[in-house]
Amino acid sequence: MAFCGKCGQKIEEGIKFCPACGAPVEVNATQSAQSQQPAGGYNQADIEQNKVMAVLAYFGILVLIPIFAAKESKFARFHSNQGLVLCIAAVLYGVAYSILSAVVLAISWRLYFVVSLLGLVSIVFAVLAVIGIINAANGKAKELPVIGKFKILK
Template sequence: MNTIDVDKQEAEDGKVISIFAYISILFLIPLFAANDNKFARFHANQGLVLFLTSIAVGIVSNILSWIIGPIGSLVSVVGSLGILALAIIGIINVVQLEAKPLPFIGEITIIKPL
């Protein structure tokens, strides 16, 4: 998913609700509350991908903790910091009214664009 062109008014209308997309399961709020807003839908997709990535990091770190011990804890800390950094980048994109994909994971499309 590349940067999408959105109408500035549409982005402004979806700005506040799109911030929720980057707070864990709250990506559902812009998905359902502003489903017809292209900007909010883009960020809901980014939030969903980030949420699924955080679940995957959690599973991997738990398995590694169980098998190897301290390495799982390290993966958990680094992964959590990475997820937090991506969430902050996403929120900054929303505030700047940009529909830019997140680094590393932003090209994944689960929620179809309008």
């Protein structure tokens, strides 16, 4: 399968003009080999077309956009899975922290300082999101530390 040199749209073989932008399609041997050869298991054209979707996957609930909009992209799907696991972990942490805070505050307001220190753990989720955004922007499909091994999406 070839890709348009102007807009990057997938083009069926044998078509002379891009259906998206109308530009003439030149398919030479190097472009054809490069578009079909996966780079690290992912198609290079797929990576270039879906970097924005992959980056968007690390912004909390916005992970739903690449999940539904880039279903066919392996690269965006990988980062959507990473972002979804990160979002679920952050929500679970928030719920657990809220419950723990309420219980400790009900027992004694003096102990609340100790629980508030546990709130600093939320910085870890921000750091993991930044790592994921950097990997997605650079076109890499690296798993996030600690939570990257969990797979929710196929």
